[in-house]
Amino acid sequence: MSHKSPKPSQLANVALLACLYASSAWAQSETKSEVSATGKSVELVYESSFQNYQRYSASTIQSWKLTNDTVKDIGGWREYAKEVTQDQDAKPSVSVHSHGGHQ
Structure with missing residues (x-):
């Protein structure tokens, strides 16, 4: 059985893997946890996500006919659109972006 010598590309691959x-072994550095000199402790507070849960x-x-008639009586979809725009006017935007003279 004869043993062939490796090709240069195989040697390069082996060297690259090595x-x-x-480098991954050197990247794993040992971390030392040090206690701060102030010695202040942090109090953790637990708040359940389900505390204010509403089932x-x-x-x-109702009858779909009665519901459609009720919507028609109050002004239809335009009335709902007015409510949305009034809510937006009542609540000013928190972040105002200035774009110079652009409008």
């Missing part, structure tokens, strides 16, 4: 392995309650089911 370098990557060595779903289905609204009463």
Whole structure:
């Protein structure tokens, strides 16, 4: 059985893998945790996500005809659109972006 010598590209791959392995070993540095000189402790407060949970309650089911007539009586979709724009006018935007003279 004869043993062939490796090709230069195979040697380069082996050398590259060896370098990557060595660099990853050096990247793992030992961390030392030091206690701060002030010695202040932090108080953790637990707040449950479910503390203010409100269970779903289905609204009463009405006839679709009655519901459509009610919407028509109050002004239809335009009335809902007015409510949305009035809510936006009442609540000013928190962040105001200035773009110089651009409008």
